[in-house]
Amino acid sequence: MPLLALSSIHKRYGSNLVLNDVSLDVETGEVVAVIGRSGSGKTTLLRCINGLETVDEGSIVFDGKPLPPGGSELRELRRHIGIVFQSLNLFPHHSVERNITLGPTTTNKLPLLEARKIALDVLREVDLEDKLHAYPSQLSGGQQQRVAIARALAMRPRLMLFDEITSALDPELVGEVVKVLERLATSGMTMVLVTHEMGFARRTADTLVFMHHGRVWEKGPPRELFAAPKTPELESFVRAVLEPND
C-alpha cells in the first residue's frame, strides 16, 4: 500500500482548472520530484496534500486513511506530514531552538526538555547545532531554510513536502540546502519535492513527475525522462532549463 495515494484530483480557482485529474502514488521511502513551468499546478498539488488547499474532486489517502476536511483530525494528520515552503518563514520572534521545539511541545505534547533534545538532534542533521540560540534574522537564507527543514523534522514526520525551497535563495546558498535534502533522501525519508534543481532531481529522485497545464504530463525514473522525453512539452522544458540562454 502506498503511503500517499492521490487519485483523480481536480482543483479549480474560479473557472481556472489548476489541477486536472492528477493521480500519484508515493511509496514509503520514495523520493518524488515534481517539475514543470510556473503555473503548472506543482505548488497547489503539494499544498493539497497537507490540506492547506482543498480539492474539488478526487481523493487523497495518507497511510490508508482519507485526508480529513478539517478540525482536529486534519491537525492530527499534519503532525505526520512536514512541509517546507519557498518563502523564508521561520518565526522571527523565536530563537532557532524555540522555532523547533514549538511544534513538538504544542502539537505532540512533549515535555520541553525532550523537545530540546530533539531540537539538537535535528539541528545536527542540518549541520547547524551551533545556531541553537540564534534568531532567524541572524542567519543566512540557506541557514534559515535548513532550520525550517529541522523544524519540520522535529515533528518526526512520515512524509516531507518541499515547495521550491531553494528558489528564493542566492545561488551560492543553494548547495548547502541541496546537500541536506540529499542526505535526508539517503536516510530513507519519504519526500515529495517541487524543485527547479534539475541536477538534484536527476541524482536523487526515484520518480520524476512533469506537470503541465495542471496534469501529470509525464512520470517515470528521472534518467529516462531527461534522456528521452516522450512529449514535446517535456522536451522543450528540459531544453529550456538545461540551456537557459537558448
Next chain:
Amino acid sequence: MKYVFQFGIVWDHLPQLLAGAWLTIRLSLGAFALGFVIAMLLAFLRTAGPRPFRAGIGAYVEFIRNTPFLVQLFIIYFSLPAIGIRFEATTAALLGMSLNFSGYATEIVRSGIEAVPRSQIEAGYSLGFTRLQIFRHIIVFPALRTVYPALASQFVLLMLGSSIVAAISAEELTAITNTLQSTTFRAFEFYFVATGLYLLMAVGARLLLHAIYWAVFERARPGEWGWSR
C-alpha cells in the same frame, strides 16, 4: 494688566491636585489593561472567529469610534440606571474609558494581526496548530511589535481624554481642578498647573512606554526582522 498671579493658593491645594492626578493615572492604567484585554479578544475573534462574531465586533468598533466619548459616558452613567444598572462615578468612568479604548485598540491590534504574513500562519497550520495556538505562538508578539507605537499613542490619548470623565464628576485631575478654581476664583493658576501635570504625565508615559518597547521587543529578541513574503 491688573491680574496678580497667586500660585501660593495652588501650592496649598497641591495634595488634592496630586490625588486627582493619581486617580487619572489609575483610571488610565486600569482602562488600558481592561481595554487591551477586550481588544485582544475582539481582534482575535474578528480575524479568526465565526462569521457572525466578526460582523458583531465590526459593528461594536464602528459604534465606539463614531460616537462621542462624552455621550458613551452619559449612557453608562445616566442611561443605564434607568434600566436598573447603576455605577459609581469612578466605576462608570473606568468602564467608559475601557470600552472606548477597546474600540480603538481592536482596530489597531487587528491591523497588526493582518500584517503577519499568511506564510507564517500556514507554517503554524502545517505544524498541526489550532487557530488559538497560532494566535498565541505566532501572531501575538509580532503583531504587537508592529502596532506598539500606535498603541502607545492611543494610551496617551486615553490618559488625556480621561479629563472628560470630569463631566460625570469622577474625582480625577480635571474635576478636582474645576472645583478648586471655582471655589478660589483662581482659574488661570489652577488650570495652568493642571496642564503642567498632564504634560508631565504624558511625557512620563511616553518615556516609560519607550523603555518597555526596548525591554520587551529589542533587548529580548535581537536583530532586524522584516518579513519575507
